[in-house]
Amino acid sequence: MYKTTCLHEQHLALGAVMSPFAGFDMPIRYPAGIIAEHKAVREKVGVFDVSHMGEIFVSGKDSEKFVNHIFTNDISALEKGSILYGMMLYPDGGTVDDLLVYRCFEDERYLLVVNAGNIDKDYEWILKNAEGFDVQIDNQSEAWGQLAIQGPDSEKILLEVLGLPQARDLGFYTFCEQDDMIISRTGYTGEDGFEIYAPIEKTINMWNTLIEAGVQPCGLGCRDTLRFEAGLPLYGDELSEEISPVMAGLSMFCKFDKPEFIGKDALMAQKNGAISRKLVGLEVKDRAIPRAGYPVETPDGEQVGVVSTGYHSISLDRSLAFALVDTDYSALGTELQVRIRNKVFPAEVIKKRFYKTNYKKA
Amino acid sequence: MSKVIPGLLYSESHEWVKVDGQVAIIGVSDYAQSELGDITYVDMPQVGEQIEKAQEFGALESVKTAADLYSPVSGSVVATNKLVEDDPSLINADPYTNWIIKIEMSDTQELDSLLNASAYESSL
Structure with a gap:
């Protein structure tokens, strides 16, 4: 039995072709088709249901030190409201997952956004490595919906259709918090765009509003063609337990000048020619x-x-x-x-x- | 609902055949094109190639997947559709007009094993 996102009924009603992905029954394409959906994002705007993604919060006194221990990028200079991309690694340099780290506005609090298929594995990995750190780990993946609104018109859509004027002031890889929502200027398409994390009911309401306003619903089919053209990796294909960030050409997201992180030594060796x-x-x-x-x-x-x-x-x-x-x-x-x-x-x-x-x- | 045209013969692998004397005109059904989605490439055989019934003779590629084409009959390829080769989306637009290959049949009795329109429709 596959899991479903909070928008499953909406996908079926729109006539989506559904298929299993990362343990979820997900829309691959809507009646418009992958090419039309892809072009909508490149030329105008499209909306994706990415509620399957995982949200794991890390908080507590040692949260910065701990995230830097499990994450390849360096969060020590990360400001509140900013985001970094990077990986979690095994000691041998293999990749546990690639993820985004959000530094929340609350002190000593971070949000880790992880791949749907890796939520359980990541949560266990994080818990296991948190021993000895003064941190609380909270897997809230099931409580959050997530929409990705992507394309050159996405800012206009957030302002005019969703009534979120804060969107205008967000730079790439920054976010703001609004009531119980997180709005970030991020995506997986190579275009300007936003990802909105919200409770289930709000996610459904926003989705319906966007579809009624004529925004093209986009499935995982074009999500893959878009990210591929933009040179972005997909965990399982370009990163895996066997494929390290160095092999994948993602060394720029691994900060070798950090004192330590899990997998650093193995990754250094790879960087110095051993791949x-x-x-x-x-x-x-x-x-x-x-x-x-x-x-x-x-x-x-x-x-x-x-x-x-x-x-x-x-x-x-x-x-x-x-x-x-x-x-x-x-x-x-x-x-x-x-x-x-x-x-x-x-x-x-x-x-x-x-x-x-x-x-x-x- | 996928469209099925009366008067054509169908294979279980979703090719259709229109019989014109000794020549079998072959395409794919509406069901096949809708399952595939936007078709972007047709891998065609060469004219003159000998093909056995149920043998793979080419492939249709959509954005996400490749689907092999299987010949409903045996014979030699006498034509491939250049229009479809240049613009594979024609198959999505009208799968029953836009044939893929023509085969000069070596054994027309093989046609007996194919499905008629109503049998094919009920198999979907």
């Missing part, structure tokens, strides 16, 4: 689509990697992929090939950020 595989961008010079799991080969046919995510990019009209390849074949410009069904197609290693992002400038 066998790296995540790269690939362009296939054909309309054929490189899919997750397809082999990546040298022009001689030797397998040197595997595709982790691939699409025919909707915004760029190019066949693109993320692939984990042997480090020797990871340099930009390297000529490779992808085996698609029983044919091979030439491919070239290119930068992973395929699409030029349009985040709100501070």
Whole structure:
């Protein structure tokens, strides 16, 4: 039996194609289809139900020290109302999860927003490592709904449709608290946008208001095509217990000058050359689509990697992929090939950020 | 409800066949295109290729998935639809007009194993 979000009935009523994701029965696409939903976000605005995401609060005297212990990024200079992206790691450098850390306005309090499929694992990991720290850990995932309103018109929608004038003053990766809601200027699409965390009933009301105002509902299908074009990783595909942030090219979110964090030593070793595989961008010079799991080969046919995510990019009209390849074949410009069904197609290693992002400038 | 057109024959893997003498014109059903969503790529066989019944002859790719195409009949490929190859979304728009390949059948008796419209409709 799959879990459902507070908007499950709304998705069914809108005629969504539903499918299991991370233990939840989630909308993959609405009748408009993935391409129309994707374009709505790039050109105007779309709304996603992301209530499946997890919200874990850390508070108490040692909260800053503790979060810095389990998190790769450095929160010591993080101001109230600001957000950082980073990872939690195992001691061997493998990734527990990637997450956002919000420094709340209340003293000594942080919100960790984690991936839906990892909520239980993360909560246990956090509890286990909290021993000896004066902190309280509170998993509130089931009490919060979450909407992502994404696209160039998203600020206008928050101001005019949801009546949230505070949105105007939020810079990228900052947030404000309004009654029992958290409004943050964040997202997973490469566009300007907001994520609103609210209690269940409020989430349903806001969703209905947005749909009535004509905002395009968007499913997980285009969430994936959008984040992929923007070069953003998905836990399970580009980060995992076997794939460290260094392998995934996310070292900029790991602060090696911090005194310590779980996994730091292993990650340092990787950073200093001890990695066998790296995540790269690939362009296939054909309309054929490189899919997750397809082999990546040298022009001689030797397998040197595997595709982790691939699409025919909707915004760029190019066949693109993320692939984990042997480090020797990871340099930009390297000529490779992808085996698609029983044919091979030439491919070239290119930068992973395929699409030029349009985040709100501070 | 998916549209099913009378007068065509259907396979359980959701291809349709229109018989024109010895030639089988092959496409996919409305059900297949709606399950796939926006189709972005058609992997076509070469003209002249010999294909066995139930053999994979190509694939349709939507944004998220690839679905293999299986031939409802045996024979040799005599045409592929260039229009559909250039604009795969035509299959979404009208799956029964926009055929994918034509096969010169080697054994028209194979048609007997296919479903008629009402049998296919009740299988959905």
